Amino acid sequence: EAGVTQFPSHSVIEKGQTVTLRCDPISGHDNLYWYRRVMGKEIKFLLHFVKESKQDESGMPNNRFLAERTGGTYSTLKVQPAELEDSGVYFCASSQGGGLDYGYTFGSGTRLTVV
Amino acid sequence: QQQVKQSPQSLIVQKGGISIINCAYENTAFDYFPWYQQFPGKGPALLIAIRPDVSEKKEGRFTISFNKSAKQFSLHIMDSQPGDSATYFCAAGLHRALTFGSGTRLQVQP
Secondary structure, rough: OOOOOEEEEEOOOOOOOOEEEEOOOOOOOOHHHHHEEEEOOOEEEEEEEOEEEEEEEEOOOOOEEEEHHHHHHHEEEOOOOOOOOOEEEEEEEOOOOOHHOOOOOOOOOEEEEEE | OOEEEEEEEEEEEEEEOEEEEEEOOOOOOOOEEEEEHHHHOOOOOOOEEEEEOOOOOEEOOEEEEOOOOOEEEEEEEEOOOOHHHHEEEEEEEEEEEEEEEOOEEEEEOO
């Protein structure tokens, strides 16, 4: 079974530019999550999709971040315009069921550096 | 305000020793407490998890101890091996989201 795939693995962009991160969850996983780890600190929740619907986007830091999940399959996270404080590692995770007992499967992350 | 506090930040243990990582949480509504293991260049992987109605859970060399009244839980790695060297994150779950600790970098020396 293929795992959660994220790309790019690394991205370096200038302040003010736009970056789009992509996540392909495990096939059949309706639940998809975005998290990020900034500056070696804790991993923080951004948002949760069930299929194509946003269930919880309480962790999105501001309106420069836009997440979509086309047709309930892959998801994209766009940052526009990027700021220096957006640098960090962005993780995507998926789970088969909605309960936490199902456990998340995380991707390897996208390391975003804004210069 | 950090809702899940994890310590220590880094830990060095000799092969065969016991590694202990501690976490404390604030929100009593949390009802799921997992530990994740992360190797460099990889995403966090679920190691072991516990619900608050259980005080201890053991899986192989890994044990979670949970103290509901103190709002604390810990991970014990028995007979630590160099292959256990990784970053460990505790987390607390509510509904479908996890709140993570800041991570502990464990190094097991041969």
